Structure formats: C-alpha cells, structure tokens
Amino acid sequence: MDFLSRYFEFKKHNTNFSKEILAGIATFLSMSYITVVNPSILSETGMDFGAVFVATCLAAAFGSAVMGLLANYPVALAPGMGQNAFFTYGVVIGLGHTWQSALGAVLVSGVIFVILSILPVRQWLINAIPRNLKLGIAAGIGFFLGFIALKNAGIIVDNQATLVGLGDLTGVGPLLCLGAFVLIVALTAKRVTGAVVIGILLATLLGILIGDIPYMGVLSAPPSMAPVFFELDLVSVIDVSMLTVVMTMLLVDVFDTAGTLVGVSNRAGLLDEKGHLPRIEKALIADSSATMVGSVFGTSSTTSYVESAAGVEAGGRTGMVSVTVSILFLLCLFLAPLAKTIPSYATAAALLYVASVMVNALADLDWNDISETAPATICALSMPLTFSIADGIGLGFITYSIIKILSGKMGDCSAAVLIISLVFLLKFVFL
Numbered sequence: 001m002d003f004l005s006r007y008f009e010f011k012k013h014n015t016n017f018s019k020e021i022l023a024g025i026a027t028f029l030s031m032s033y034i035t036v037v038n039p040s041i042l043s044e045t046g047m048d049f050g051a052v053f054v055a056t057c058l059a060a061a062f063g064s065a066v067m068g069l070l071a072n073y074p075v076a077l078a079p080g081m082g083q084n085a086f087f088t089y090g091v092v093i094g095l096g097h098t099w100q101s102a103l104g105a106v107l108v109s110g111v112i113f114v115i116l117s118i119l120p121v122r123q124w125l126i127n128a129i130p131r132n133l134k135l136g137i138a139a140g141i142g143f144f145l146g147f148i149a150l151k152n153a154g155i156i157v158d159n160q161a162t163l164v165g166l167g168d169l170t171g172v173g174p175l176l177c178l179g180a181f182v183l184i185v186a187l188t189a190k191r192v193t194g195a196v197v198i199g200i201l202l203a204t205l206l207g208i209l210i211g212d213i214p215y216m217g218v219l220s221a222p223p224s225m226a227p228v229f230f231e232l233d234l235v236s237v238i239d240v241s242m243l244t245v246v247m248t249m250l251l252v253d254v255f256d257t258a259g260t261l262v263g264v265s266n267r268a269g270l271l272d273e274k275g276h277l278p279r280i281e282k283a284l285i286a287d288s289s290a291t292m293v294g295s296v297f298g299t300s301s302t303t304s305y306v307e308s309a310a311g312v313e314a315g316g317r318t319g320m321v322s323v324t325v326s327i328l329f330l331l332c333l334f335l336a337p338l339a340k341t342i343p344s345y346a347t348a349a350a351l352l353y354v355a356s357v358m359v360n361a362l363a364d365l366d367w368n369d370i371s372e373t374a375p376a377t378i379c380a381l382s383m384p385l386t387f388s389i390a391d392g393i394g395l396g397f398i399t400y401s402i403i404k405i406l407s408g409k410m411g412d413c414s415a416a417v418l419i420i421s422l423v424f425l426l427k428f429v430f431l
Contacts, residue, residue: 023316024324134375142358228298
C-alpha cells in the first residue's frame with residue numbers, strides 16, 4: 001500500500017487508496033457500455049461479435065493501464081464512440097473497404113499519433129486547428145451517432161419521397177429504445193452512477209421478459225479473438241483512397257484525446273498555473289499506443305473517455321483510478337454471453353444519450369462571428385446527412401478556408417488548416 005501511495009503520489013493529490021478504487025469503479029460503470037456498443041457497431045462490417053468484444057475489453061484494459069501507470073492521470077481509455085462509427089459506416093460500408101483494411105488504417109494512424117506525441121509538433125497541430133471547427137467536429141459526430149441510433153432502433157426509416165421518415169413507434173424496438181433513453185437521461189440528471197448501464201440492462205430485461213430476444217446467459221469463458229486478432233491489411237493502406245481515411249482517424253483521435261484530457265484534468269484541478277497539462281506527452285503516448293495495440297487486437301481507435309469525469313467527481317485524482325478501470329475491463333471478459341444478449345435497441349439508447357452529450361459543443365461556438373460558425377455548422381450538419389464523418393470534416397475545412405480568404409481574414413487560417421483543406425478538396429475532385 002505504501003508503494004502505491006508513493007508511486008501515484010496520493011498525498012500530493014490529497015487522496016487515498018480506497019477513494020481511488022471507488023472512483024475507478026464509478027468511471028468503469030459510466031463507460032462500460034462500450035463493451036456492448038462497440039462490438040455491436042463493428043460487427044456490422046462482418047467482424048465476429050465475440051472476438052470484437054474481447055478486443056474491446058483488452059484495448060480498454062491496456063490503454064487505461066498505460067495511462068495510469070505512465071502518465072498518472074485518472075483518465076480511462078476504450079475504443080471511441082465516433083471512431084467506431086467512422087470505421088463501420090464511413091470506411092467499410094460507405095467506401096467499400098474491407099474491415100481488415102480499416103484495421104490497417106487504424107494502426108497507421110496510431111503510429112503517426114505516437115510520432116506526433118513524441119515530437120514537439122503535437123502542440124502545434126492541436127493548437128493550429130480553429131477552436132470552432134473542433135467544436136463543429138465534436139457536435140457533428142454527436143449528430144451522426146444520434147442518426148445511427150434512431151435508425152438502428154427503427155425510429156427513423158427509409159422514405160422514397162423524403163429520404164427518411166418516422167418508423168412505427170408502437171414497435172418493441174422504438175418503445176424500449178426511447179424508454180431506456182429517457183431513463184438514462186433522468187438518472188444522469190439525478191447524478192446516478194452507471195445510468196447508461198442501468199438503461200441498457202433494463203431494456204434488455206424487458207426484451208427478454210416479453211419474448212422479443214433470447215436469454216443467452218451471463219458468465220462464460222472469454223470468446224476466441226482469433227477471427228480478428230492481427231487481421232490487418234497494411235498493403236491496402238498504401239492506396240491513395242486511404243489517405244483521407246487515415247487523416248480523419250488521426251484528426252478525430254488527436255482532438256478527442258486533447259479535449260478530453262484538458263476537460264477532465266481541469267475538473268480534477270490537475271492543470272498547472274498556466275492552464276497547461278503537465279506530462280501531456282506521456283498522456284498522448286498512452287492514448288496513441290492504445291490505438292496501435294487495439295488495432296492488432298481487432299478494434300477501432302482507442303481514445304480517452306470523457307466519462308472519466310465520473311471518477312473525478314467521486315474524488316479520483318491519480319492513475320490508480322485508471323488502473324482500477326483496467327482491472328475491471330479484464331474481469332468483463334467473462335461476461336460475453338450477457339453482451340450477446342443485449343439487443344440493438346438497447347445499445348441505441350446508449351448511442352442516443354452519447355449523441356445528446358456531444359452536441360453540447362455547439363453551445364460553445366462563437367456565434368458572433370458568422371465566418372466561424374457557418375463552417376462549423378456545415379461540418380456538423382453534413383456528417384449525418386452524408387453518413388460520413390470524413391466528408392463532414394472535409395466540407396468544414398474547405399468552407400472555413402474559402403470563407404476566411406474571401407472575407408479578408410486569411411490570417412485566421414493556419415498552414416495546417418490550408419493543407420488539410422487542400423487534401424480534402426483533391427479527394428472530393430479526384431476520388
């Protein structure tokens with residue numbers, strides 16, 4: 001116990017072992033829905049559900065452990081929401097690439113992220129992208145996830161006249177999805193830990209009781225991860241059509257990680273006197289290495305989770321929180337039958353909740369400057385409507401650059417913005 005106290009600097013952060021363990025449990029309960037939602041999304045590409053379930057747990061365990069042990073931050077990691085949607089609906093279903101190629105792109109983006117984390121360029125890249133575009137990207141991913149959730153639950157359906165229309169709300173899927181979503185939001189408003197998990201499990205239980213889904217058990221030995229383990233196609237990543245795929249994965253991962261780290265650390269009082277994040281290079285290395293390892297295990301990009309704020313609110317201040325989360329994800333490996341039992345409308349409720357949280361980013365836009373808000377709005381709207389995170393980001397960057405140039409504000413465009421805009425413009429014109 002004394003060793004742990006010294007290693008994680010409990011006294012310096014005014015905490016103790018029991019408080020850190022309880023905070024770790026709170027964080028885990030707040031983000032454990034990913035063990036069901038991630039394999040549910042990735043399995044739509046043809047990947048084996050059970051194997052992705054194992055990959056999800058292992059990637060989360062690895063990333064959280066490295067973050068805790070190396071960077072000593074109370075921030076847990078797991079395959080990211082948004083990243084998994086881009087992997088499935090953008091790269092595989094949208095562009096027609098194989099999931100093996102998509103995993104190869106995840107590995108390459110992770111390698112680049114590791115390099116950026118080591119080099120001083122990391123700060124330049126994070127700060128070079130306009131704040132309002134970052135907010136537009138975050139909100140857009142939220143809208144995209146919400147669209148996917150409503151579609152998966154049958155709340156919105158195809159309509160030849162209007163593209164989309166309202167489904168049958170009296171069906172089991174729509175009713176239980178909306179019911180679970182309302183419950184999750186209400187419990188969250190009352191600060192109930194694990195609200196998302198409660199909503200998912202209750203919708204699943206009701207589905208079992210009315211005979212809509214079969215009960216497949218709770219405990220078993222972990223499924224084999226052989227169907228997805230090391231199934232990377234790196235050769236296909238060399239194709240020029242994969243350039244924007246890798247770049248999109250990298251941009252989303254970098255900005256998602258940076259935003260989460262700063263936000264959670266600020267709530268925990270861990271920023272220095274200048275408002276900077278100490279040991280940022282170690283935190284970014286933990287995140288980027290987790291993406292690399294996760295791709296080998298067989299899952300989409302791994303990233304820092306904003307749900308870590310639940311542990312911070314419970315008093316967690318050190319990496320012991322993340323290590324606790326890591327251990328709990330390893331224990332989750334034995335819950336595969338329960339994960340397979342959970343229906344799509346239950347996970348859709350969780351997606352809808354996550355979407356509601358992410359679109360809050362729009363509130364922070366600088367609404368007094370139309371040259372800033374218009375590109376962010378285009379970015380956010382086009383993601384769900386094109387069913388592509390990459391296309392939404394591309395349209396956001398291109399419109400931002402052109403609007404700034406035409407309005408005489410080219411000074412607002414950094415070299416990074418112009419380069420990214422040009423790459424996306426070439427993609428839209430020639431690919």
